[in-house]
Amino acid sequence: MKIFLDTANLDEIRAGVEQGLVDGVTTNPSLVAKEQCKFKDRVIEICEVVGGPVSAEVTATDTAGMISEAREISGWHQHVVVKIPLIPAGLSAIRVLAQEGIRTNCTLCFSVTQAWLAAKAGATYISPFVGRLDDIGHDGIELVAEIREAYDQHGYMTEVLAASLRHAMHVKQALLVGADVATIPFKVFQQVVKHPLTDKGLSAFLADWEKVKDIV
Ligand code: E4P
Numbered sequence: 001m002k003i004f005l006d007t008a009n010l011d012e013i014r015a016g017v018e019q020g021l022v023d024g025v026t027t028n029p030s031l032v033a034k035e036q037c038k039f040k041d042r043v044i045e046i047c048e049v050v051g052g053p054v055s056a057e058v059t060a061t062d063t064a065g066m067i068s069e070a071r072e073i074s075g076w077h078q079h080v081v082v083k084i085p086l087i088p089a090g091l092s093a094i095r096v097l098a099q100e101g102i103r104t105n106c107t108l109c110f111s112v113t114q115a116w117l118a119a120k121a122g123a124t125y126i127s128p129f130v131g132r133l134d135d136i137g138h139d140g141i142e143l144v145a146e147i148r149e150a151y152d153q154h155g156y157m158t159e160v161l162a163a164s165l166r167h168a169m170h171v172k173q174a175l176l177v178g179a180d181v182a183t184i185p186f187k188v189f190q191q192v193v194k195h196p197l198t199d200k201g202l203s204a205f206l207a208d209w210e211k212v213k214d215i216v
Contacts, residue, residue, distance in 0.1 A: 001175050004053070004183035006163070008032045008042055012186035013049050024052035026105070026127075026163065026183040028083065029059060040076060047077035055105045055125075057083035058093075066093035074102045081124060083107045086114050091121045098122025105161065112146040119156035125181065129164035130174070141170065145177035168192050 002023040005016045008031040016022040025046050032039055043056045054077070058069040066089065070082040074097075081103040084090040094104045098121065105125040106118035110133060115126045128147055130140030144162050151158060161181040162174035168191050174182045184192075 002181040006183040006185050008035045025050050026055040028057050044076050047079040053081045054079045055081045055083045063089040063092040067096055070097050081105050094121040094123050115147040119158040123158050125159045125161040127161045127163040131164035131166040141173040144179050148178040
């Protein structure tokens, strides 16, 4: 499962990339707004730091507007993947963009039938929002598992990008149900590597080594 960082913060992205485990980045208008930066400049900066796909979202809501924005945004850098909302106009835009070879991440997916339509339209990625489903009492991970099953059964190549992952348990579940990508906030990225028994065990090993290292 690939790891994308779900942030528009450059320091977080640099730190993740330095570890060598980050495959890409997803942004959305809310994440960009938190950074108070110029959208185009920030997308290009992120692309230059990350050696992989960087999702940048359109804000038009009609097909022609989304296509026009997507053509522009995709020209900013070779790593850009254009994020398109999963609404009827968005599916029509994805169809046209796929024919032009422009990669898309179909976002705000909350049902398996929506995910099916995105795949039929030719989306490169589908983003089921796990945390937001959990927020309203539905099982977000179950949706990721259903999409995986449906895509495998029908041979769709659209990659399943588990989004709106809020904690380490979400990441573990996304891994186990076969998501192709998990996009995670930087804080969660730091949490998943940690285990108190690893730290405790390492301290004990190093303390014991101190007792024998000078013996010749
Ligand atoms: C990523 O592509 C999504 O925009 C993001 O994961 C949404 O996460 P949230 O539901 O925590 O805002």
